[in-house]
Structures are given as C-alpha cells and as structure tokens.
C-alpha cells in the first residue's frame with residue numbers, strides 16, 4: 001500500500017531525480033527489491049571528475065535545506081565551481097521509504113537500514129551514474145555527519161576532505177535514549193496502529209509529541225531564554241508567543257512527515273557507529289581516515305555536544321576541531337543566523353582550499 005503524502009513531492013521539497021539501484025541487500029539481512037535514491041545536483045561535473053561534493057541528508061531532512069540555505073554562487077558550496085550531489089537518505093520519505101514503497105517491504109514491514117547501507121548505496125550511485133570515484137568533499141549535518149564519518153572510514157581512498165557537522169562517528173548511549181523518546185512518542189499513539197496507519201494524519205498526536213521533544217533538546221535553553229525565536233522569519237507564518245512558535249513551526253513541520261520514515265531514520269541514527277568497520281574498535285576505525293577532516297560541532301548542541309566530537313577528533317589523523325557558534329543548538333543547522341552560515345562557509349572554503 002503506497003500512501004500519498006504531499007510533503008514528499010518536488011512541489012514541496014524542490015526538484016530531485018530518482019535513480020534506481022535495483023536489488024539492494026542490507027547489513028541487517030533485509031533486502032530492498034528496487035532501491036530508489038532521490039538525488040538533487042547543482043553545478044557541473046568537470047572533465048577530470050575531481051570537483052564533486054557529496055552531501056548526505058539529516059534526520060527528517062531532505063536536499064531542500066541544503067539548496068535553500070547552503071548552496072549558491074559565492075558560497076563555499078558554489079555550483080559554479082563544484083558538482084554538488086545531495087543524496088536523500090534511505091527511508092527519508094523521498095528515497096525508498098516505508099510509505100512510498102509497495103509489496104513485501106511496505107509500511108511496518110520496511111527492513112532495518114543502517115548508516116553503512118546508505119553509504120554503500122551512495123558510493124554505488126556516484127560510481128554507476130556519474131562515474132565519480134573520488135570526492136573533493138563529503139559534508140553533512142547530524143545524521144549527515146554520521147554518514148560523512150562512515151564515508152571517511154569505510155572508503156578512505158574516495159574521500160579527500162570530510163566535514164561532519166553537529167554529529168558523531170559513534171552514537172552515544174545518551175543520544176540513543178534521546179532518539180528512543182522521539183520514537184516512543186510516535187509508536188505510543190494508537191493511531192500509529194503498529195505502523196499500518198492509513199494516513200500520516202492518523203498519527204497526529206504522536207507526531208506532535210515528537211515535535212515537542214525536539215523543541216526541548218533540538219534547540220538550546222539560551223534560544224528559548226533570549227526569545228531568539230521571536231525574530232525567526234519564515235515565509236507566510238508568524239507567531240507572538242512561544243506556544244505559537246512551537247505549534248506553527250516545529251509541530252507544523254513534523255506533523256506533515258511520515259511516522260514510519262521518522263522511525264526508520266531514528267533506528268538508523270541510534271546505531272550510527274564507524275567502529276562496525278573494525279570489529280568495534282573506534283580507535284582503529286578513526287585511525288583509518290586519510291581525509292583532511294574539519295570536525296564541526298555546535299557549541300550549544302545538547303545531544304551531539306562539543307566534548308563528544310572533540311574526543312573523536314583527537315583520534316582522527318589530519319583533523320581539526322572547528323566549533324560552530326549558534327544560539328539555536330542542534331537546530332542551528334537550519335541556518336537561522338547569518339553569523340553561523342558565515343562560519344560554516346569560512347571553514348568549508350578553508351577546507352576545500354587545503355591541499356590533500
């Protein structure tokens with residue numbers, strides 16, 4: 001049964017192409033009979049095929065935020081200089097996901113997908129569709145950072161530079177539990193019906209609770225205290241009170257999403273761990289990295305804190321810690337502040353200019 005959800009359309013998310021990888025076997029033992037990856041590209045691949053930048057997507061996100069907030073002429077991610085490929089992660093609602101696929105893996109029967117599955121699929125797509133064998137940069141935020149780390153550890157020769165933003169190579173027990181609360185908020189809604197709901201709107205209560213938990217930990221206490229939220233401009237939506245902001249921004253976005261997509265990504269997020277490549281040895285895994293790495297945590301991030309990112313950076317050769325400053329905590333990723341975006345660009349421009 002394929003559900004129609006207008007949130008996951010080019011009209012809402014911006015143009016993308018679907019590329020089929022055919023039958024794709026998953027690390028956990030499941031199979032996706034015909035894996036479709038939703039891909040958005042910006043700029044042109046040069047003759048030498050050495051100007052490619054890969055951007056994997058974060059939890060609940062798509063290529064759209066990267067297109068609207070980070071990619072542009074004169075920016076670090078400049079389509080006039082680079083061929084930028086944003087690949088929507090498996091299960092995010094645009095690529096093959098529980099609600100948009102039929103047959104034996106539809107809805108509650110969607111198989112468990114790991115970060116490593118996404119990275120293997122992305123590598124296959126880049127090689128088969130674009131003939132890309134090496135990347136000038138892999139950059140991603142949050143779960144996109146988990147995929148960035150996985151790329152640098154799993155395919156060290158293919159990654160010249162890596163910039164994991166607001167995310168870690170090995171997920172922590174605290175983070176695992178945080179994500180569990182996000183997932184429980186959805187599955188505890190009777191409307192979820194074991195994952196066999198007829199419409200995502202049947203799970204409104206669960207999705208709203210999910211959004212409320214994001215408001216608590218996805219932003220920062222400073223964000224709420226200084227009422228920074230009052231000054232955020234979004235197209236055709238306004239608010240006067242904290243409750244209105246929370247309802248018209250966070251809840252409005254998350255209640256448009258597909259519950260099983262969020263659960264598929266949540267399961268994946270919880271188990272992000274590059275040490276799976278080295279029999280559980282994180283030191284050995286990070287020691288494999290040959291890319292030039294800028295590890296870029298957010299200073300007020302409450303579940304991918306600087307201290308966790310710094311501990312991994314210290315284990316990674318040829319890496320630097322570059323803390324990003326945003327009053328919005330983890331959600332600084334959405335680019336509320338010009339100062340944050342300037343800091344991201346300055347760091348990525350420096351990284352892209354560095355000889356490797």
Ligand SMILES: CCOC(C)=O
Nearest residue numbers: 058059141142143144
């Ligand atoms: C909002 C993005 O958060 C993650 C965990 O990807």
